[in-house]
Amino acid sequence: MPARRTWLSAATVFLICALALAGWLLGGRDQPKGGAPAAGPGTSPLQNPDGTRPGLAPLATAEDRRAGRELIAQVATAAAGPRDGYDRGEFGPAWTDSVEGVPFGGNKCDTRNDLLARDGTAVERKDGSDCVVTAMTIRDPYTGQTVRWSKQQAGKIQIDHVMPLSYDWQMGAAAWDRAKRVRIANDPLNLIPADGSQNASKGDSGPAAWLPADPAIHCSYAVRFAQVSLKYRLPVTEADKKAMLRLCDG
Structure with a gap:
């Protein structure tokens, strides 16, 4: 026995x-320390035409970069108009959920929290809320860094308008009705959570004047810019289009 x-x-x-x-x-x-799952690399813009899938992944293959150039080639060009009359309020209340015609609109959660939940992993929410994100892990496509974010450090990750609203205004949105301006301001295709300092340094610049810090994402960023331009039939400047095409060379 x-x-x-x-x-x-x-x-x-x-x-x-x-x-x-x-x-x-x-x-x-x-699993990194603390048990939070590693953030994913994001989604190719070629596989994310409506912006509902998370993040922004590099276009690494020659085939994908060629497809990116073909899309960018469709973008119209024009000279920028005046900035006169621009105000953020012309595009509706910041991150309003009262928007029709774009994904996530009217889902009883504001746009900012929708985007944090879209791109974050290990998402934590406020007690009793199905909306308010209080912490998450996110892969910032603009720097290539993985960040553990909390609401106490809200400015560390900001929501970038890929086509900046002031840029939109100068390229034709000044003539739109308010509803269309609210759509482009809250359309997930035009929104990427990213490093706060990157968003601040960008201002209302187009791709000829500003690019994300990580060169690996430049072609993808140009393609996303083109996707928004084409969806809303907004032209870009000639300099920006040339820069966008160049970013997807090779």
């Missing part, structure tokens, strides 16, 4: 160790 009990105990220990190893191989390897 003692020998049999010893054999059973050894078998039990072996089984426990094997199960623990299998669990680590299947799911534990990619």
